Amino acid sequence: MTTTEPLVIALPKGRILKEAMPLVRAAGIEPEAAFDDPKSRQLRFATNHPGVEIIRVRSFDVATFVAFGAAQLGIAGHDVLMEFDYSDIYAPLDLGIGFCRLAVAEPAELSRTDDPSRWSHVRVATKYPHITATHFAKRGVQAECIKLNGAMELAPTLGLCRRIVDLVSTGSTLKANGLVEVEHIADITSRLIVNRTALKTRPVEIQGWIEQFRRAVDAEAA
Amino acid sequence: MNEPVNKALLPAGLRDALPEEAEREATAVFSLMNAFRAEGYQTVKPPLMEFEQSLLSGPGGELAQQLFRLMDPISQQMMGLRADITPQIARIAASRLAGSARPLRLCYSGQVLRVRGDQLRPERQFTQAGIELFGSDAVKADVEIVLLTVAALRAAGLQDLSIDLTVPSLAPAVLTGQGHEGATADAAREALDGKDAGELRGIVGDDPLIFGLLEAVGPAETAMPRLQALDISGLAGQQIARLAETIAGIRAVEPDLSLTVDPGEYRGFEYQTGVAFSVFAPGVRGEIGRGGRYVSETGEPAVGATVYLDSVLRALPVTVSALRVYLPFGTAPDDARRCREQGNRVVAGLEPEADPEAEARRLGCTAIWHKIEVKDI
Numbered sequence: 001m002t003t004t005e006p007l008v009i010a011l012p013k014g015r016i017l018k019e020a021m022p023l024v025r026a027a028g029i030e031p032e033a034a035f036d037d038p039k040s041r042q043l044r045f046a047t048n049h050p051g052v053e054i055i056r057v058r059s060f061d062v063a064t065f066v067a068f069g070a071a072q073l074g075i076a077g078h079d080v081l082m083e084f085d086y087s088d089i090y091a092p093l094d095l096g097i098g099f100c101r102l103a104v105a106e107p108a109e110l111s112r113t114d115d116p117s118r119w120s121h122v123r124v125a126t127k128y129p130h131i132t133a134t135h136f137a138k139r140g141v142q143a144e145c146i147k148l149n150g151a152m153e154l155a156p157t158l159g160l161c162r163r164i165v166d167l168v169s170t171g172s173t174l175k176a177n178g179l180v181e182v183e184h185i186a187d188i189t190s191r192l193i194v195n196r197t198a199l200k201t202r203p204v205e206i207q208g209w210i211e212q213f214r215r216a217v218d219a220e221a222a
Numbered sequence: 223m224n225e226p227v228n229k230a231l232l233p234a235g236l237r238d239a240l241p242e243e244a245e246r247e248a249t250a251v252f253s254l255m256n257a258f259r260a261e262g263y264q265t266v267k268p269p270l271m272e273f274e275q276s277l278l279s280g281p282g283g284e285l286a287q288q289l290f291r292l293m294d295p296i297s298q299q300m301m302g303l304r305a306d307i308t309p310q311i312a313r314i315a316a317s318r319l320a321g322s323a324r325p326l327r328l329c330y331s332g333q334v335l336r337v338r339g340d341q342l343r344p345e346r347q348f349t350q351a352g353i354e355l356f357g358s359d360a361v362k363a364d365v366e367i368v369l370l371t372v373a374a375l376r377a378a379g380l381q382d383l384s385i386d387l388t389v390p391s392l393a394p395a396v397l398t399g400q401g402h403e404g405a406t407a408d409a410a411r412e413a414l415d416g417k418d419a420g421e422l423r424g425i426v427g428d429d430p431l432i433f434g435l436l437e438a439v440g441p442a443e444t445a446m447p448r449l450q451a452l453d454i455s456g457l458a459g460q461q462i463a464r465l466a467e468t469i470a471g472i473r474a475v476e477p478d479l480s481l482t483v484d485p486g487e488y489r490g491f492e493y494q495t496g497v498a499f500s501v502f503a504p505g506v507r508g509e510i511g512r513g514g515r516y517v518s519e520t521g522e523p524a525v526g527a528t529v530y531l532d533s534v535l536r537a538l539p540v541t542v543s544a545l546r547v548y549l550p551f552g553t554a555p556d557d558a559r560r561c562r563e564q565g566n567r568v569v570a571g572l573e574p575e576a577d578p579e580a581e582a583r584r585l586g587c588t589a590i591w592h593k594i595e596v597k598d599i
Contacts (some may be wrong), residue, residue, distance in 0.1 A: 005505060067342065069507045087489055088342055088508060094420025191420065199417075201384040201504040203440045203482050 007052045007205065010066055010074035012059035016190055019097040020075050026216035027209070029054070063089060063193070072198035073209060078188045079167060083128045090199060091191040092210050095217055098190035100169035102131065104183035107156050111180050125155035126165040135165070135185050153177040235339040235346030242543050247349060247531050250378040250538065251331050254351045254529065257374035258329035261366070263353050266328050268310035274302040280519035281493040282309030288336040303335045307350050308528060315356040316520045324357025342508045345532050352513070352528030359523040361464065364497050365471035367513055371501060371527040372479065375510065379538050383510070384480040384502045385472075387442065389465055390491035390514070393435060395458035400429055414486035435485045442469050445483040461496065468497050501529070503537040510534055548582030548590045551575055561591045 009029070011017055024031075030048040034040040035056075045054045057065060060080055065071040067086035077098055081091055104124070106114065121142045126132045129145035136143035148155065152164040153173055167188065168174060168181060192213050199206050232238070239247060255265065271292075278286055288305040304310060307330050315326055331351035339346050353370060355363050372383055393414050397407045406425060413422040414436060426432050431452060438449035446469060449462055469481060491498045491514060498514025511534075513527025544567055549558050551571035561568055568591070575581040579599050582590045589596045 067507075069505060084341075086341060090417040091421070092417040092419060094418075189420065191418070194417070195507075197502050197505070197507060197509075199439075200386045200482055200484075200500070200502040201382075201480065207440055 007073065007202075007209070008065075008071040009052065009054050010062045010071035011054055011056050012062050012075060012077075013056055014059065016059060016075065016077065016098045017056070020095070020190065023095055023097065023213065023216045023220065024054075024075075026219060027212040060084075066193050066195050069195045069197055072195050072202070072206065074193045075190055076193050077167075077190050078186065079128065079131070081191065081193065082186065083130050085130065088196040090194045090196060092194060093192040093213055093217065095190045095192055095213070096221060098188065100167045100188050102128065102165065102185040102188055103168045103181040104135075104163055104165050104185065105156075105168070105174050105179040105181050106163045108178055108180045110162060111182055114182070116182055122163055123161040124163045124165050125152050125161050127152065128165055131185065132165045153179060233346075235336075235344050237345070243535070245543075246538065246541070247535055250531060250534055251349060251351055253378040254374045255329060255331055257377040258351075258353050258370065261327070261370050263327040263329035263370075266311065266314055266330055267332070268304075268307065268314060268330070270333065271301050271303045272310070273297075274300040276313055277302045277304060277309055280309055280312050281516055282306060284490075284492045285309075288338065290335050290337055304332075305334055305336045306528075307332055307334060307352065308354065308526060311352075311354045311526070312356075312518045312524065315354065315524070316518055316522065320520075325363065326356040327353070328356075329353045343530075343532065349531035350528050351531065352511075352526060354524060354526035356518065356522055356524045358525075361467045361471060363525050364464075364468045364515060365475075367525050367527050368468070368472055368499055369475055371511060371513060371529065372476065375501065375529065375534070378534060379541075380503060380510070380534065382504055384482065384504070386482045386484055386487065386500045386502060387465060387469065388484050388487040388491070388498050388500075389461045389496065390488045390494045390498050391496075392454075392458050392461055392485050393488065395456075395461075396431060396435060396454060397426075399454075399456075399458070400426070400431060402426060411486075411488060415488055417486065439484045439486065440482060442473075442481040442483050449483065449485060465497050496525070499527075503533075506533060506537040508533055510537055545589060546585075546587045547596055548578065548585060548587040550578040550581075550590065553591060557591065557594065560594070561596070564596070566591075566596060 011020060029052060031045045031054050034042050035045045043055060047054055055071060059077060062074040062076040063080045063084045063086060066074040067088050075095065079102055081089065119141045122136065123144045123146065124132050125146045125148050127149060129147050132145050133143050146161055152166045155161055155164055156179060157177060174181065192210065194206055274289065274291055277289065285305045289302040291300055291302050294301045311328055311330055315328065319326060329352065331349065333347060334350050335347050353367060355367060368385060375383055393411055394407065397410055402410055410422060410425045413425060417436065419436060422436065434452040438445045446466055450466060454462060472479065472481065490512060493516050494514040495517050496515030500512045501510040503510055511527060511529030515525040518524045547561060547566040547568050549561060549568050549570045551574045569585055569587055571581060579590055582599055589598050
């Protein structure tokens with residue numbers, strides 16, 4: 001089957017991008033110069049492969065673009081994949097970048113007297129309402145989620161709620177805001193993700209790219 | 223607060239199909255059903271709702287969460303609106319047509335309703351069309367269902383198709399054989415389905431057999447040898463052999479059809495016992511249709527396939543709407559008949575018009591009947 005449609009790779013803006021680009025380059029994909037120009041307002045970039053394009057979107061949107069087939073490949077954190085739980089996304093490769101964890105945190109002062117095993121209802125500020133609700137439901141705790149898009153750490157200090165569920169990498173942001181981790185939810189890394197229909201209808205091409213990335217990851221680890 | 227709802231607003235996931243789209247769907251269903259009937263499949267038409275219990279028995283068991291229910295005021299029993307037609311066809315084959323000669327070939331089309339659409343397919347109501355073959359356990363029957371699904375979709379206008387084959391019971395059998403059970407096996411199965419090697423390694427370690435399943439994904443010609451090279455015996459081994467026979471059978475007729483294999487696939491195949499498949503089209507999200515082998519409630523071997531018309535329409539190229547010819551007011555009945563006999567779709571003028579051509583254009587006609595012939599405008 002001949003497909004002339006371009007292959008679109010969705011990359012997340014921000015923290016992960018810095019760690020991901022060496023892998024993308026090692027897999028043989030070199031974006032056009034505008035990609036590294038901070039002043040460029042371009043969102044869609046050509047690469048050294050005529051049939052391959054890169055788009056740069058917010059990390060949560062990478063999963064959405066790939067799930068709907070607007071992009072065929074992408075790089076997304078496991079946190080984003082867990083939050084959306086799209087059945088049309090495959091995550092064939094752990095890229096070994098973006099290490100962090102999802103955790104429940106609360107003010108240090110509260111945690112001195114608090115016993116998480118006795119919770120029956122919690123109010124939690126989070127960017128991850130689905131993961132949070134599922135995690136607490138599994139524990140038999142009713143969770144009321146307040147969806148925030150950033151600066152979760154402010155919520156307990158200003159009395160919005162007492163607990164948060166957020167990504168923790170070094171723990172320094174938590175500490176600076178007087179919070180401590182009280183429960184671990186999941187370890188997070190970034191994955192190479194693939195649209196299901198694309199893998200089924202363009203198997204050779206897509207698997208070729210997965211293999212390229214696998215080699216890049218193995219070379220990095222070696 | 224109490225503002226009246228705009229009458230045009232429909233509940234989420236429900237929609238009006240307007241002239242061109244509705245016609246496209248009707249035409250597609252007609253082509254599909256014709257293709258099914260041409261291979262000896264006979265049409266049946268079960269009701270839109272029936273007792274909940276019968277809808278949920280056998281292959282319908284997985285749909286309990288998706289069923290709209292209402293109480294039958296007459297029998298005081300719970301009824302359900304069908305969320306899938308397959309269980310109804312299985313019921314017909316096992317009851318009213320139990321005495322008919324086997325193999326029994328049936329086809330159907332109709333509307334189904336689901337409580338919830340998902341993110342990729344938000345529709346709560348859509349049209350399903352499909353085929354079921356009862357009473358044969360032959361590989362030839364599996365092959366026939368796949369080939370007929372492909373042929374019918376082609377007849378409906380879909381040229382670029384890709385068939386993904388799987389044996390849903392293979393992964394659980396291998397996992398059980400390697401000593402994984404319960405929640406661990408479920409998690410491993412999900413990781414296999416999501417092709418998530420990182421997750422899978424965390425659950426089962428570096429088990430070469432289980433990772434072998436993960437690597438046997440891709441075009442049939444490369445994936446099958448990998449799958450067959452794995453040291454899998456017993457029932458699971460027989461199913462791999464059966465998958466290979468099915469692929470050979472399809473290849474004999476369709477050497478160029480895009481065929482892929484994915485032993486990890488299981489979502490939506492919960493009641494399938496043998497070879498199962500999904501149909502994809504490039505660039506169309508989700509599957510166009512799916513099918514496979516199962517055992518009906520009475521223990522009879524069955525194999526079938528169903529296609530979802532919402533996905534079919536997403537995959538179909540947009541066609542130009544059919545030519546319509548305007549019959550000016552006062553066209554003589556004989557002339558009008560001649561115009562219709564030429565196979566034209568006509569729009570008759572109901573009142574005298576000052577400028578017939580302008581009137582024709584206003585009504586979206588691209589031609590006008592001029593005395594004895596069609597004249598383009």
